[in-house]
Amino acid sequence: MPTTLTPDQISTSLKALADPNRLRIFERLTQGDSCNCELRDELGLAPNLLSHHLNVLSKAGLIHSRRDRVDGRWIYYAIDGSKVSLLRDWLLHLLDVERVETRPVLCGPEGQLASITCQPEGV
Amino acid sequence: MPTTLTPDQISTSLKALADPNRLRIFERLTQGDSCNCELRDELGLAPNLLSHHLNVLSKAGLIHSRRDRVDGRWIYYAIDGSKVSLLRDWLLHLLDVERVETRPVLCGPEGQLASITCQPEGV
Protein backbone atom coordinates (compact mmCIF):
# COMPACT_ATOMS: atom_id res chain seq x y z
CA MET A 1 0.00 0.00 0.00
CA PRO A 2 1.30 3.47 -0.86
CA THR A 3 -0.33 5.38 1.97
CA THR A 4 -0.90 3.33 5.08
CA LEU A 5 -0.90 4.47 8.68
CA THR A 6 1.88 3.68 11.14
CA PRO A 7 1.02 2.72 14.73
CA ASP A 8 2.46 6.06 15.74
CA GLN A 9 0.15 7.94 13.40
CA ILE A 10 -2.85 5.98 14.66
CA SER A 11 -1.94 6.74 18.24
CA THR A 12 -1.39 10.43 17.54
CA SER A 13 -4.68 10.74 15.67
CA LEU A 14 -6.72 8.94 18.32
CA LYS A 15 -5.04 10.93 21.07
CA ALA A 16 -5.92 14.12 19.21
CA LEU A 17 -9.59 13.17 18.97
CA ALA A 18 -9.74 11.76 22.50
CA ASP A 19 -9.73 15.18 24.14
CA PRO A 20 -13.29 16.50 24.65
CA ASN A 21 -12.45 20.04 23.56
CA ARG A 22 -10.60 18.87 20.46
CA LEU A 23 -13.48 16.57 19.59
CA ARG A 24 -15.84 19.55 19.79
CA ILE A 25 -13.51 21.56 17.57
CA PHE A 26 -13.29 18.72 15.06
CA GLU A 27 -17.06 18.24 15.02
CA ARG A 28 -17.53 21.95 14.49
CA LEU A 29 -15.13 21.88 11.53
CA THR A 30 -17.11 19.10 9.86
CA GLN A 31 -19.86 21.71 9.52
CA GLY A 32 -17.61 24.06 7.60
CA ASP A 33 -14.28 25.84 7.82
CA SER A 34 -13.85 28.23 10.72
CA CYS A 35 -11.35 30.59 12.29
CA ASN A 36 -9.97 30.95 15.79
CA CYS A 37 -12.27 33.79 16.81
CA GLU A 38 -15.42 32.07 15.57
CA LEU A 39 -14.52 28.90 17.44
CA ARG A 40 -13.92 31.05 20.51
CA ASP A 41 -17.44 32.44 20.29
CA GLU A 42 -19.12 29.16 19.48
CA LEU A 43 -17.22 26.88 21.83
CA GLY A 44 -16.37 29.35 24.58
CA LEU A 45 -12.65 28.56 24.63
CA ALA A 46 -9.75 31.00 25.05
CA PRO A 47 -7.90 31.92 21.83
CA ASN A 48 -4.57 30.60 23.05
CA LEU A 49 -6.18 27.34 24.17
CA LEU A 50 -7.76 27.02 20.75
CA SER A 51 -4.40 27.63 19.09
CA HIS A 52 -2.94 24.83 21.15
CA HIS A 53 -5.70 22.34 20.30
CA LEU A 54 -5.75 23.33 16.64
CA ASN A 55 -2.01 22.73 16.58
CA VAL A 56 -2.44 19.25 18.03
CA LEU A 57 -5.09 18.43 15.44
CA SER A 58 -2.82 19.82 12.70
CA LYS A 59 0.18 17.80 13.79
CA ALA A 60 -2.03 14.72 13.77
CA GLY A 61 -2.83 15.61 10.15
CA LEU A 62 -6.55 15.81 10.77
CA ILE A 63 -6.92 19.49 9.85
CA HIS A 64 -5.02 22.17 7.95
CA SER A 65 -5.10 25.96 7.79
CA ARG A 66 -4.95 28.83 5.34
CA ARG A 67 -5.05 32.62 5.59
CA ASP A 68 -7.95 34.79 4.49
CA ARG A 69 -7.20 36.12 0.99
CA VAL A 70 -8.70 39.51 1.76
CA ASP A 71 -7.51 40.09 5.32
CA GLY A 72 -4.46 38.00 6.16
CA ARG A 73 -5.05 38.33 9.87
CA TRP A 74 -7.78 35.72 9.71
CA ILE A 75 -6.81 32.06 9.54
CA TYR A 76 -9.28 29.37 8.50
CA TYR A 77 -9.09 25.79 9.71
CA ALA A 78 -10.52 22.91 7.73
CA ILE A 79 -10.84 19.13 7.94
CA ASP A 80 -8.12 17.30 5.98
CA GLY A 81 -10.30 14.91 4.03
CA SER A 82 -7.63 12.53 2.78
CA LYS A 83 -6.03 11.99 6.17
CA VAL A 84 -9.38 11.61 7.88
CA SER A 85 -10.48 9.08 5.27
CA LEU A 86 -7.35 7.03 5.87
CA LEU A 87 -8.02 7.00 9.59
CA ARG A 88 -11.65 6.13 9.00
CA ASP A 89 -10.80 3.16 6.83
CA TRP A 90 -8.29 1.93 9.35
CA LEU A 91 -10.76 2.19 12.24
CA LEU A 92 -13.44 0.55 10.12
CA HIS A 93 -11.26 -2.51 9.98
CA LEU A 94 -10.05 -2.43 13.59
CA LEU A 95 -13.54 -2.11 15.02
CA ASP A 96 -15.16 -4.58 12.64
CA VAL A 97 -16.84 -6.94 15.07
CA GLU A 98 -17.59 -9.47 12.34
CA ARG A 99 -13.86 -9.88 11.98
CA VAL A 100 -13.39 -10.88 15.64
CA GLU A 101 -12.47 -14.53 15.72
CA THR A 102 -13.85 -17.11 18.12
CA ARG A 103 -10.84 -18.95 19.42
CA PRO A 104 -10.88 -22.70 18.68
CA VAL A 105 -8.80 -23.47 21.77
CA LEU A 106 -8.21 -21.12 24.69
CA CYS A 107 -4.75 -20.91 26.20
CA GLY A 108 -5.83 -22.07 29.67
CA PRO A 109 -7.05 -25.39 31.11
CA GLU A 110 -10.60 -24.90 29.86
CA GLY A 111 -9.36 -24.62 26.31
CA GLN A 112 -7.02 -27.59 26.67
CA LEU A 113 -9.85 -29.68 28.12
CA ALA A 114 -12.13 -28.71 25.26
CA SER A 115 -9.53 -29.82 22.75
CA ILE A 116 -9.46 -33.25 24.42
CA THR A 117 -13.18 -33.55 25.15
CA CYS A 118 -14.44 -32.30 21.81
CA GLN A 119 -12.77 -34.81 19.54
CA PRO A 120 -13.98 -35.46 15.99
CA GLU A 121 -16.46 -38.38 15.93
CA GLY A 122 -15.10 -41.92 16.14
CA VAL A 123 -11.90 -41.12 18.01
CA MET B 1 -32.11 6.52 20.43
CA PRO B 2 -31.98 3.95 23.23
CA THR B 3 -28.24 3.34 23.27
CA THR B 4 -26.22 6.30 22.13
CA LEU B 5 -22.77 7.36 23.27
CA THR B 6 -22.13 10.35 25.51
CA PRO B 7 -19.18 12.65 24.77
CA ASP B 8 -17.59 11.27 27.90
CA GLN B 9 -17.88 7.68 26.67
CA ILE B 10 -16.43 8.65 23.30
CA SER B 11 -13.51 10.39 24.95
CA THR B 12 -12.86 7.46 27.30
CA SER B 13 -13.02 4.94 24.46
CA LEU B 14 -10.70 6.91 22.18
CA LYS B 15 -8.30 7.54 25.03
CA ALA B 16 -8.27 3.82 25.75
CA LEU B 17 -7.39 2.96 22.15
CA ALA B 18 -4.93 5.85 21.77
CA ASP B 19 -2.24 4.17 23.85
CA PRO B 20 0.09 2.04 21.66
CA ASN B 21 0.23 -0.85 24.12
CA ARG B 22 -3.53 -0.92 24.59
CA LEU B 23 -4.02 -0.81 20.85
CA ARG B 24 -1.77 -3.86 20.52
CA ILE B 25 -3.75 -5.62 23.23
CA PHE B 26 -7.03 -4.76 21.53
CA GLU B 27 -5.77 -5.92 18.14
CA ARG B 28 -4.60 -9.18 19.69
CA LEU B 29 -8.02 -9.74 21.23
CA THR B 30 -9.72 -9.35 17.86
CA GLN B 31 -7.92 -12.56 16.95
CA GLY B 32 -9.50 -14.45 19.82
CA ASP B 33 -9.93 -14.34 23.57
CA SER B 34 -6.77 -14.41 25.63
CA CYS B 35 -5.50 -14.31 29.21
CA ASN B 36 -2.99 -12.14 31.04
CA CYS B 37 -0.14 -14.64 30.81
CA GLU B 38 -0.61 -15.30 27.12
CA LEU B 39 -0.63 -11.58 26.38
CA ARG B 40 2.52 -11.29 28.47
CA ASP B 41 4.27 -13.87 26.28
CA GLU B 42 2.97 -12.52 22.99
CA LEU B 43 3.31 -8.81 23.63
CA GLY B 44 6.22 -8.83 26.07
CA LEU B 45 4.51 -6.73 28.73
CA ALA B 46 4.66 -7.16 32.51
CA PRO B 47 1.59 -8.85 34.08
CA ASN B 48 0.80 -5.87 36.31
CA LEU B 49 1.12 -3.49 33.37
CA LEU B 50 -1.25 -5.72 31.41
CA SER B 51 -3.71 -5.71 34.29
CA HIS B 52 -3.65 -1.95 34.26
CA HIS B 53 -4.24 -1.63 30.54
CA LEU B 54 -6.89 -4.35 30.51
CA ASN B 55 -8.64 -2.46 33.27
CA VAL B 56 -8.62 0.75 31.23
CA LEU B 57 -10.06 -1.08 28.23
CA SER B 58 -12.69 -2.68 30.48
CA LYS B 59 -13.76 0.60 32.03
CA ALA B 60 -14.09 2.01 28.53
CA GLY B 61 -16.45 -0.90 27.85
CA LEU B 62 -14.39 -2.21 24.95
CA ILE B 63 -13.59 -5.59 26.49
CA HIS B 64 -14.89 -7.83 29.27
CA SER B 65 -13.52 -10.77 31.24
CA ARG B 66 -14.53 -14.17 32.59
CA ARG B 67 -12.82 -16.87 34.62
CA ASP B 68 -11.76 -20.25 33.25
CA ARG B 69 -14.47 -22.77 34.11
CA VAL B 70 -11.94 -25.51 34.85
CA ASP B 71 -9.21 -23.54 36.62
CA GLY B 72 -10.51 -20.31 38.11
CA ARG B 73 -7.06 -18.81 38.32
CA TRP B 74 -7.11 -18.07 34.63
CA ILE B 75 -9.04 -15.06 33.38
CA TYR B 76 -9.97 -14.59 29.75
CA TYR B 77 -10.41 -11.22 28.12
CA ALA B 78 -12.61 -10.69 25.08
CA ILE B 79 -13.78 -7.90 22.80
CA ASP B 80 -17.19 -6.50 23.78
CA GLY B 81 -18.89 -6.63 20.40
CA SER B 82 -21.92 -4.46 21.16
CA LYS B 83 -19.93 -1.62 22.67
CA VAL B 84 -17.32 -1.74 19.94
CA SER B 85 -20.05 -1.68 17.29
CA LEU B 86 -21.59 1.39 18.88
CA LEU B 87 -18.23 3.15 18.83
CA ARG B 88 -17.62 2.05 15.27
CA ASP B 89 -20.92 3.46 14.07
CA TRP B 90 -20.29 6.71 15.86
CA LEU B 91 -16.79 7.10 14.38
CA LEU B 92 -18.11 6.13 10.96
CA HIS B 93 -20.32 9.17 11.11
CA LEU B 94 -17.77 11.53 12.67
CA LEU B 95 -15.09 10.70 10.13
CA ASP B 96 -17.41 10.64 7.13
CA VAL B 97 -15.67 13.06 4.82
CA GLU B 98 -18.64 13.18 2.46
CA ARG B 99 -20.57 14.75 5.32
CA VAL B 100 -18.12 17.64 5.66
CA GLU B 101 -19.89 20.77 4.48
CA THR B 102 -18.41 23.45 2.29
CA ARG B 103 -19.26 26.68 4.02
CA PRO B 104 -21.40 29.06 1.93
CA VAL B 105 -19.96 32.10 3.72
CA LEU B 106 -16.81 32.16 5.80
CA CYS B 107 -16.80 34.13 9.02
CA GLY B 108 -13.99 36.47 7.97
CA PRO B 109 -13.68 39.27 5.40
CA GLU B 110 -13.11 36.86 2.52
CA GLY B 111 -16.42 35.18 3.22
CA GLN B 112 -18.26 38.49 3.64
CA LEU B 113 -16.82 39.73 0.37
CA ALA B 114 -17.95 36.57 -1.41
CA SER B 115 -21.46 37.04 -0.09
CA ILE B 116 -21.56 40.52 -1.60
CA THR B 117 -19.78 39.70 -4.85
CA CYS B 118 -21.64 36.51 -5.57
CA GLN B 119 -25.20 37.79 -5.68
CA PRO B 120 -28.02 35.89 -7.39
CA GLU B 121 -28.54 37.09 -10.96
CA GLY B 122 -30.43 40.33 -11.53
CA VAL B 123 -29.77 41.93 -8.16
Add this chain to the structure above:
DNA sequence: ATCATAGTTCAATGATCATTGAATTATTTG
Protein backbone atom coordinates in the same frame (compact mmCIF):
# COMPACT_ATOMS: atom_id res chain seq x y z
C1' DA C 1 4.85 55.55 11.93
C1' DT C 2 1.08 54.30 15.11
C1' DC C 3 -2.61 51.75 16.57
C1' DA C 4 -5.88 47.91 16.44
C1' DT C 5 -6.86 43.20 15.54
C1' DA C 6 -6.41 38.01 14.80
C1' DG C 7 -3.66 34.73 16.25
C1' DT C 8 0.43 32.39 18.22
C1' DT C 9 4.15 31.46 21.48
C1' DC C 10 6.05 31.27 26.11
C1' DA C 11 6.30 29.96 30.98
C1' DA C 12 4.17 28.06 34.84
C1' DT C 13 0.87 25.12 37.26
C1' DG C 14 -1.69 21.20 38.40
C1' DA C 15 -3.72 16.94 36.72
C1' DT C 16 -3.45 12.78 34.47
C1' DC C 17 -1.11 8.83 33.14
C1' DA C 18 2.29 4.88 31.78
C1' DT C 19 5.55 2.23 33.91
C1' DT C 20 7.98 -0.39 37.60
C1' DG C 21 8.79 -3.33 41.78
C1' DA C 22 6.75 -5.02 45.91
C1' DA C 23 2.91 -6.65 48.33
C1' DT C 24 -1.62 -8.84 48.07
C1' DT C 25 -5.71 -11.61 46.50
C1' DA C 26 -7.89 -15.61 44.53
C1' DT C 27 -7.70 -20.19 43.24
C1' DT C 28 -5.88 -24.78 42.72
C1' DT C 29 -2.74 -28.52 44.12
C1' DG C 30 -0.18 -31.53 47.33
Add this chain to the structure above:
DNA sequence: CAAATAATTCAATGATCATTGAACTATGAT
Protein backbone atom coordinates in the same frame (compact mmCIF):
# COMPACT_ATOMS: atom_id res chain seq x y z
C1' DC D 1 -2.84 -26.82 56.27
C1' DA D 2 1.11 -25.05 53.14
C1' DA D 3 2.97 -24.19 48.63
C1' DA D 4 2.36 -22.76 43.92
C1' DT D 5 0.22 -20.15 40.29
C1' DA D 6 -2.49 -16.53 37.68
C1' DA D 7 -3.64 -12.18 38.33
C1' DT D 8 -4.48 -7.83 40.75
C1' DT D 9 -3.60 -3.94 43.79
C1' DC D 10 -0.53 -0.60 45.92
C1' DA D 11 2.96 3.06 46.12
C1' DA D 12 6.26 5.70 43.84
C1' DT D 13 8.41 7.90 39.84
C1' DG D 14 8.83 10.44 35.78
C1' DA D 15 6.58 11.97 31.58
C1' DT D 16 2.98 13.98 29.23
C1' DC D 17 -0.59 17.14 28.86
C1' DA D 18 -4.62 20.67 29.38
C1' DT D 19 -5.17 25.07 31.00
C1' DT D 20 -4.11 29.94 32.14
C1' DG D 21 -2.14 34.72 31.85
C1' DA D 22 1.34 37.40 29.76
C1' DA D 23 4.23 38.49 26.03
C1' DC D 24 4.88 38.35 21.23
C1' DT D 25 4.08 38.11 15.92
C1' DA D 26 1.72 39.17 11.78
C1' DT D 27 -1.31 41.76 9.21
C1' DG D 28 -4.22 45.62 8.06
C1' DA D 29 -6.17 50.37 8.91
C1' DT D 30 -5.49 55.46 9.94
